[in-house]
Amino acid sequence: MNFKTLWKNEYFKTILLLAIILLSVVAFWFGSRAILATEYPFLAVASGSMVPTLQVGDLIVVQGISNFSEVWAAPYGTDRPGDIIVFHKPQDPDELIVHRAIAKEKINGTWYFKTKGDANATPDSWYNSTTRFPEGMLPQQYVVGKVVANVPYLGHIALTLRKPVGIFILVLILLALIALEFVFPQSSKEEEEASETESSGFSDASIYKGYIR
Structure with missing residues (x-):
């Protein structure tokens, strides 16, 4: 072939x-x-802890951090609010959280960040299974990056696909696309061939009739 x-x-x-x-x-x-420069460049906001800055279903763009001293930390509501950062939850590293850095401190060569959701009443207090960090602040090694942009609503797609119904819908869409590609082009091709055959038959008959006249 x-x-x-x-x-x-x-x-x-x-x-x-x-x-x-x-x-x-x-x-x-x-x-x-x-x-x-990050393992997680795009993420979907799954909770309302950052309302009104970020809404559930927003798609956020995350930029990795090479110099933690450049992270701006200040409470929400000030003239220049702190950077919104994404980080692994110390108690459960598989879970990612997006909160604002409202304060920071360098201790023994490591930057620690006080974080808080804009919609939350109190700052976060972080610890892992063995250690409670100074003043409940987050060590830099848990930080994934900072939010540099967000797209409203687009994250709903990712959130839906995490659920069984979302996976089912995705499979249906894929099957529909395959059906459109396989079935309808084939039908169109058959119609085109039939049309050509019909046209060809009419032409031949005309010539034949013309000849016997």
């Missing part, structure tokens, strides 16, 4: 299209991680 014949095959074109989309998504993801 040569390339021209292969290219006319609808199944091949669909598989190729899906492969290109998949590779594009992977390239974009890893490219974003490299450019933004």
Whole structure:
């Protein structure tokens, strides 16, 4: 089978299209991680602790931090509020939290941050399974990065896909796309061939009739 014949095959074109989309998504993801210098360049806000600054369902863009001394820390409501940072929860490192840095202090060469959700009444108090950190502040090694941009509503997609119903919807969409690619182009092709055959038959008959006249 040569390339021209292969290219006319609808199944091949669909598989190729899906492969290109998949590779594009992977390239974009890893490219974003490299450019933004963080393992988590895009995240969805899942709770209301940062309302009104961030809403549930917002998509946030996270920039890695190379110099923690440059993180600005100040309470919400001041002329220049502190940076919003994303960090691993010390009690459960698999959970990511997005709160504002409202104070910071360097202790024995390590930066510690006092964090607080804009909607929360009191600052956070952090500790892990073995250590309560100075004044409940967060050590720099737990920080993923700071929020540099947010897109309203777009994060709802990611939040929905985390649920079984979201995965089910995604599968349905994929199946629908495959059906559109396989079924409808084939039907269109059959109609086109039938039309060509019909047109060809009419033309031949006209010539034939013209000849016998």
